[in-house]
Amino acid sequence: MKKRIAVLLSGRGSNFEALAESVASGRIPNAEMALVVSNREGAPGIEKARERGIPARVIPSKGLERETYDRQVVAALEEAGINLVCLAGFMRLLSPYFVERFRGRILNIHPSLLPAFPGLEAHRQEIEHGVKFAGCTVHFVDENLDAGPIILQAVVPVLDDDTPETLAARVLAEEHRIYSEAVRIVLEGRYRIEGRRVLLEPPKN
Ligand code: GAR
Secondary structure (H helix, E strand, O other): OOEEEEEEEOOOOHHHHHHHHHHHHOOOOOEEEEEEEEOOOOOHHHHHHHHOOOOEEEOOOOOOOHHHHHHHHHHHHHHOOOOEEEEOOOOOOOOHHHHHHOOOOEEEEEOOOOOOOOOOOHHHHHHHHOOOEEEEEEEEOOOOOOOOOEEEEEEEEOOOOOOHHHHHHHHHHHHHHHHHHHHHHHHOOOEEEEOOEEEEOOOOO
16 A cells, blocks of 8 residues: 655645655655645645645634644544655644644654754854754654654755855755655654664665
8 A cells, every 4th residue: 555645835845846756756665645735825835736636735724723723634634544744844833632643654844954943044043153064854743843853864065155045945955855765764664763863774675
């Protein structure tokens, strides 16, 4: 049985597209992109999903309490028989209810080398702080913001003439690469968790 992936997003959807490409090309084998959910009307990622013929739903979050909203999303994920939930620019903290229902089966991509620069505007903060290296992180999601066990990270240099935009573009290319790699590792069960550490195992073939 193919593993069924859902992507949750709020905007552009480039990480969703990278994952969808990896599923289509077999870089993420034995998987199906089964559902895309946006909490915002008009998120470009939803249109991109529909163009690819992937089921896509807007479930608006505006004005709803966190758990009330999350119950709607969890119901949609369960109805679609989802095995793995990938947050990709989904700009919401998940409730304990959501995390518990999909414990160990929710991933997030964040555009910094966590635990440095969690939250919003990581690239601007990195440049202002003067760090020489930036990057991105794929991690398991827990109840805290950008906090769960780290699966993969990638590093990029920060150049003297970088703006938040130029740095973001350099990081984004790495996001697209490591998110697919992390999804493959998790779907193949090639890891074990010891405390906060995700220890990776080599491919089985
Ligand atoms: C990505 O850079 C992702 O890492 C970031 O939002 C962007 C979404 O782009 N996520 C966060 O900041 C989450 N804290 P995309 O919609 O093109 O994938």
